[in-house]
Amino acid sequence: xxxxxxxxxxxxxxxxxxxxxxxxxxxxxxxxxxxxxxxxxxxxxxxxxxxxxxxxxxxxxxxxxxxxxxxxxxxxxxxxxxxxxxxxxxxxxxxxxxxxxxxxxxxxxxxxxx
Amino acid sequence: xxxxxxxxxxxxxxxxxxxxxxxxxxxxxxxxxxxxxxxxxxxxxxxxxxxxxxxxxxxxxxxxxxxxxxxxxxxxxxxxxxxxxxxxxxxxxxxxxxxxxxxxxxxxxxxxx
Numbered sequence: 001x002x003x004x005x006x007x008x009x010x011x012x013x014x015x016x017x018x019x020x021x022x023x024x025x026x027x028x029x030x031x032x033x034x035x036x037x038x039x040x041x042x043x044x045x046x047x048x049x050x051x052x053x054x055x056x057x058x059x060x061x062x063x064x065x066x067x068x069x070x071x072x073x074x075x076x077x078x079x080x081x082x083x084x085x086x087x088x089x090x091x092x093x094x095x096x097x098x099x100x101x102x103x104x105x106x107x108x109x110x111x112x113x114x
Numbered sequence: 115x116x117x118x119x120x121x122x123x124x125x126x127x128x129x130x131x132x133x134x135x136x137x138x139x140x141x142x143x144x145x146x147x148x149x150x151x152x153x154x155x156x157x158x159x160x161x162x163x164x165x166x167x168x169x170x171x172x173x174x175x176x177x178x179x180x181x182x183x184x185x186x187x188x189x190x191x192x193x194x195x196x197x198x199x200x201x202x203x204x205x206x207x208x209x210x211x212x213x214x215x216x217x218x219x220x221x222x223x224x225x226x227x
Contacts, residue, residue, distance in 0.1 A: 043218025
């Protein structure tokens with residue numbers, strides 16, 4: 001039972017265009033969300049995060065939007081660059097009780113074409 | 115600027131053999147983690163150490179043991195390897211507090227025959 005779902009396994013975008021990666025979650029106790037990027041044969045790298053008290057966080061070309069009522073967040077990359085081609089993971093923090101942990105999505109593979 | 119270093123990068127074991135995966139971080143982080151990544155399963159937490167001297171089970175601890183040797187080092191041991199433990203293992207660390215953004219090593223690809 002996936003509590004954090006990245007429903008698109010892959011996404012292909014032209015260089016310079018916007019990339020939108022989506023993530024849905026089921027648990028209303030999640031209070032903090034993170035995006036990681038992963039290149040082949042490397043570990044994930046932290047990209048950007050957002051607290052549940054906010055609906056938007058921006059860092060350069062990367063913006064994360066959070067819609068709590070829909071239990072949905074998205075990562076926007078503008079403009080997309082070939083170096084952004086990687087697998088992107090969404091993760092959510094469950095801060096409830098004694099069972100605090102990060103729940104990870106399965107990832108979306110982004111290909112940015114020159 | 116090493117960050118999180120994992121050794122070895124690759125290993126092939128036979129069923130029943132034991133081995134220890136090593137992890138060291140040079141960022142003076144308090145918390146360290148071990149994950150495994152399997153196709154279709156995402157990243158799953160095996161064990162974590164919130165601070166030096168403490169360790170706790172994650173989602174999938176069975177078949178593994180850990181040691182937080184000091185603030186820098188956190189090792190993962192497979193006492194009797196099983197084919198189901200074939201996976202890519204990632205070590206991570208975070209500055210303070212268990213659930214801050216984590217810095218990952220490049221992984222150990224482990225195959226058990």
